[in-house]
Structure formats: C-alpha cells, structure tokens
Amino acid sequence: MAAKKILMLVGDYVEDYEVMVPFQMLLMVGHTVHAVCPGKKAGDTVRTAIHDFEGDQTYSEKPGHNFGINFDFDAVDPAAYDALVIPGGRAPEYIRLNDRVIEITKHFAAAKKPIAAVCHGQQVLVAADVVAGKTCMAYPAVKPDILRAGGAYHEVNATYSNACTDGNLVTAPAWPAHPEWMKQFLVLLGSKIEA
Known part of the structure; x- marks a missing residue:
C-alpha cells in the first residue's frame, strides 16, 4: 500500500x-x-465538543x-492531496461559509478523489454543491439539506453504526459508525491492513 496524503477540514467545536x-x-x-x-496555523488548536446519544430528541453536547x-x-494546495475528510460537530455549519473551504471541497469532488464525511460534515458537501446525484448518509437533521441539494438519503440504522459509499464519497451518520465508515474509506484509499 502506498501511503496517501489526506486533508482534514476542521473548526472550533468539531x-x-x-x-x-x-x-x-x-x-x-x-x-x-x-x-x-x-484562520489557524500549525501549532494552533481547535476546541472540540462531545456529542452523545442519551435518549433525548437529539444528541447532547459536552466540552x-x-x-x-x-x-x-492558507498553505493548502488541494492538488497535493489524495483524499479529504470532513468531521462533524458544529464546525461544518460555519466553516462552509469560508469560500476557500468550498473551493477545496469542489476540487476533491471534481477530481473524484476519495471524500469521507460524517454527521454534520455533509453540510460542507451541500454548500459546495457536490451531493447532487449521490447517495449519502448524515446525522438525520441534515437529511433535508441533502435532499434539497439533489442527493439521495441513505437511512440510518438504530445504532447509527452504518455507512454508505457512492463512488468516491463515503458518508456516515455519527461517530458510532467509525468502524464501518473508516473501513469503507480505507478501501477507497487502497489501504491494506495486515494482522
């Protein structure tokens, strides 16, 4: 397996x-x-939020x-990367307002490079207008966005542990899907895991 160079787009409260x-x-x-x-450089940090499923109508949020x-x-050249990862949380709803984030996302979609997005990360894909004709999963609250953007929504199972691949796009509803989401993404990357 040749090692790949992967770009991950994040923001505060990812x-x-x-x-x-x-x-x-x-x-x-x-x-x-x-x-x-x-707006950040190597060595800076972003704050994260922990989203959990505790029986409420939506996820809870903790620091x-x-x-x-x-x-x-500012130094990102999307042509230098083999794949893109967009985590969820609250960051996607505002990093999608950044024109450069949209430009970067469009590059990966147009070049048909692997893209992995989870939970609310698909808000960036919708804003970049790259889900039309694709089947995606996301946190259920993002379903209307995907449908209005011309995508098809793959339903989430009861444990939020399934994922969906459509061409170069691998999507999942939330962190309980990591094993399936990352497995499908690694397949697209051509990664081999040996015991």
Whole structure:
C-alpha cells in the first residue's frame, strides 16, 4: 500500500470523536494527515465538543478536548492531496461559509478523489454543491439539506453504526459508525491492513 496524503477540514467545536479517532486511525495505517482550520496555523488548536446519544430528541453536547492543528490552512494546495475528510460537530455549519473551504471541497469532488464525511460534515458537501446525484448518509437533521441539494438519503440504522459509499464519497451518520465508515474509506484509499 502506498501511503496517501489526506486533508482534514476542521473548526472550533468539531465533534471530538469524529476528529480524533479518524485522525489517529489514518495515521496508524501509515497515511499522512494534515488537519487544517480556516484562520489557524500549525501549532494552533481547535476546541472540540462531545456529542452523545442519551435518549433525548437529539444528541447532547459536552466540552471535549483541544485538538492540534498540524498544517497551515492558507498553505493548502488541494492538488497535493489524495483524499479529504470532513468531521462533524458544529464546525461544518460555519466553516462552509469560508469560500476557500468550498473551493477545496469542489476540487476533491471534481477530481473524484476519495471524500469521507460524517454527521454534520455533509453540510460542507451541500454548500459546495457536490451531493447532487449521490447517495449519502448524515446525522438525520441534515437529511433535508441533502435532499434539497439533489442527493439521495441513505437511512440510518438504530445504532447509527452504518455507512454508505457512492463512488468516491463515503458518508456516515455519527461517530458510532467509525468502524464501518473508516473501513469503507480505507478501501477507497487502497489501504491494506495486515494482522
């Protein structure tokens, strides 16, 4: 397996597990991951939020950890990357307002490079107008956005643990889907995991 260079788009109040776990998993299998945030440089941090499912009508939210940015957002050349990861949480709703975030996302879609988005990360995909004709999963509150953007919505199972691949796009509803979401993304990347 050739190691891939992966870009991860984050912002303050990104979901803790949805940024930390994929970042660490992708590093673990030998890929390079550059986590970037608009307005931040390598060495800066973003705050995270922990979203949990505790029987309420929607997820609960608690303070998470600080997550370290390891590359400068302004130095990103999307052509230098093999794949894109967009974690969820509250960050996607406002980083999608950044024109450069949209430009970067459109590059990956147009080049048909692997894109993995989870939970509310699909808000960035919708804003970049790249879900039309695609089947996606997301946190159920994002379903109307996907449908209005011309995408099809793949229903979420009761444990939020399923994921969906459509061409170069791998999506999932929330962090309980990490095993399936990351497995499908690793397949797109051509990664081989040996015991």
